[in-house]
Amino acid sequence: MPRQALKLNVTDADSVFRSVRKPVLRSMKVPSKKILFSGNEAMAEAAVLAGCDFYAGYPITPQNELIAYMAKRMRQEQRVFIQAESELAAINMVFGAAATGARAMTSSSSPGISLKQEGISYLAGVELPAVIINVMRGGPGLGNIASSQADYFQATCGGGHGDYFTPVVAPWSVQEAAELVSLAFDLADKYRNPVLVLADAIIGQMMEPAEITKAKSQEEKVNPDRIIGISLDKNAKVLKKPWALTGCLGRKPNIIRSLLLKEGALQKHNEKLRKKWELISEREQRFDSYRTEGARYLLAAYGSQSRIAKQAVDILRSRKIPAGLFRPISLWPYPEKGLKMAAKKAEKVLVVEQSLGQMVRDVRLALPEKEVLFLGKAGGGIPQAEEIVKFLTKKIA
């Protein structure tokens, strides 16, 4: 159903979206208890509940459940769903939607994310908030559709052209996948920056019970009526988007641009962005740890691989080997403060990845004094718990 036409008696993005979004009549009941979701569906539902106004996507395995779920739910909610003609079109549609102040999202898998990189660079350049989900598959090239963590470099080092970063969060469960999508929207709005949710194919495909709620208590979480960070409740803290393109009624025209030709102008802009990255680096480090008390051997892994690493920790502990797990949740900024803490007593650190060794570089950078080992497989290979145990035991002996 198309959105109802607006009356043009408003001047800013806030009131525009207030008038567009009517209370949902036919929406699915919000799950109040845990229900069985695939990771892809959970991320989609979380986006809807986070107030995603606009979604554009293009089919690619292993994220197809996500686009299908959005096709159904966004229409139910009378929000915008577009199956784009390509990943290029999808990310640029998201650019346009975000420019109006809408909460906008796209999703894809590795090769498709490569195509979106130019658009992500533009989003970062013009400082537009958007959420991009990458359900990683094997590469390079067409690779395969098995689980992989080989897009770590692309995700954490900008990915496209120019000096920029995007916050990256990586879930290890279906529940966390949903929560991190919600967080991603908030981070995007807060810092006016594209945010990546980096899931691997296992997280996208596996099913687990999850409780996806509209909001947690904090202000920055989304409440049911909240649209593009705007609450209908007058008393709630409101995130205005005075920069949005909505037509210039009652104000000076807004321009969304990243082209800065005047001498020194781009340099100044880059410096401004740098301050933003530094602020994000300081504030948005997230991690989890498991049995790290007294851990002389610290495993580090993220996403689905961290679950296997956790199992390995249990096996090691059962054999009286004091091992623990450090699990980064934010991959950029890398939670080096947490890592340093967790690794304080560690003699050896073992990084386990579904890649030939990408996150291990960040671990080595954070822990220059430590012996950092690596165990990884690419192309669909998944280091198993017993392999991890064997590998580490050998190195200790």
Added chain:
Amino acid sequence: MKKKYSRSVSLRNLSTHYCSGCGHGILHRLVAQAIDELGLREKTIGVAPVGCAVIAYDYWDFDVSEASHGRALAVATGIKRCLPDRIVFSYQGDGDLASIGLAETVHAANRGESLTCIFVNNACYGMTGGQMAPTTIIGQKTTTTPQGRNPRAGDGWPLALSEMLKDLRGVSFLVRGSVATPARVSQTYQYIKKAFSNQVQNKGFSLVEVLSSCPTIWQKSPVESAKWIQEEMVKEFPLGVIKDQ
């Protein structure tokens, strides 16, 4: 005395960076004039291209977004779907619209997006120094067709984008005008105005192709350029209404 002609409110009082004889200045004015005459300035959102008109937002006095090369209609789609009562248009050149952005153009048209598209066809890539465009005519010399465009030598034929879009059911209005003579400018203005008013009436996708001059790249004087449009370009790209429904 009654003032009959003045600067459009939607056009800032600035000198443009365009070369003398370039069609962009006229076209910026025509777009601004149509928007003003229809009373749309405060609800208009433009999407600027990549190319010489990349800083069109410095000249227009309403909300404008940039877009990466070729993606203006995808950006415009995102804007329009979020704000369906706003007037959203893209302003793109031949390379932008008919080469790198061909997929976005065809699919925005095919979805029948309620958008207005101004397609500036000057038969070359102007900003980058005069390479072959999809619309470069046969025999036309460019830096990448130094012997003249030769379809049989692998250069391909001039791409008649507007005619290609004709059969798409989402397209409501397709016309081709030019800026070669005052009469043609005035006709082009009527086309542009209609393309905007179609959007007000939610009629679907409207595209106005305009044969425009690039004297610097063509290495012709402004007068010779106008003549070249009239005598050569129109043979490949005939003027008039291609579709109106």
